[in-house]
Amino acid sequence: MTAPPHPDLPLLPGETRLLRGADEQRALGAELARALPPGAVLFLEGELGAGKTTLTGGLVGALDFADAVTSPTYALMHVYPTPAGRVLHVDAYRVRDPQELYEMDLEDLIAGSRLSVIEWGEGLYGDYPAAPILRLEHVEGDPEVRRVGRVR
Numbered sequence: 746m747t748a749p750p751h752p753d754l755p756l757l758p759g760e761t762r763l764l765r766g767a768d769e770q771r772a773l774g775a776e777l778a779r780a781l782p783p784g785a786v787l788f789l790e791g792e793l794g795a796g797k798t799t800l801t802g803g804l805v806g807a808l809d810f811a812d813a814v815t816s817p818t819y820a821l822m823h824v825y826p827t828p829a830g831r832v833l834h835v836d837a838y839r840v841r842d843p844q845e846l847y848e849m850d851l852e853d854l855i856a857g858s859r860l861s862v863i864e865w866g867e868g869l870y871g872d873y874p875a876a877p878i879l880r881l882e883h884v885e886g887d888p889e890v891r892r893v894g895r896v897r
């Protein structure tokens with residue numbers, strides 16, 4: 746939790762990228778997977794269809810996990826056992842009480858994972874100050890593009 750911010754990420758804080766098509770979205774996920782160290786957390790914010798699952802698919806794929814990645818919306822958490830270590834994919838959107846996350850022993854799960862991707866985890870931003878936050882957005886007038894910005 747006291748890890749320094751990650752200097753080698755493809756996006757700097759405040760920077761934004763336009764990604765055309767799911768392949769570019771996956772490619773950013775792959776870059777992030779390579780840059781983030783073991784135990785790191787990546788926070789994602791983005792409406793329905795903004796590309797969170799696609800980006801996570803690229804991230805997990807870069808760690809040599811070939812199976813399909815699906816949205817964790819109905820499961821709260823998916824666990825992908827990649828050869829590089831476990832990747833957690835958590836959707837905290839419907840978790841109103843942060844206590845619920847603590848009761849899952851999330852902190853220990855995160856510490857023992859290669860990477861943890863947490864959607865809508867603002868209740869945890871303070872606990873993981875070094876973790877980057879990405880905001881994924883649709884681009885008005887162009888359904889073939891997504892905007893990805895690093896908020897922190």
Ligand SMILES: Nc1ncnc2c1ncn2[C@@H]1O[C@H](COP(=O)(O)OP(=O)(O)OP(=O)(O)O)[C@@H](O)[C@H]1O
Pocket residue numbers: 764765766767769770791792793794795796797798799800816817818888889890891
């Ligand atoms: N950069 C991009 N450009 C164009 N289309 C994209 C891009 N990234 C993802 N998509 C497409 O957008 C659709 C929704 O993507 P995805 O399922 O990843 O969104 P999501 O944020 O996970 O949505 P949900 O909240 O429903 O789980 C998919 O068809 C995907 O191929």
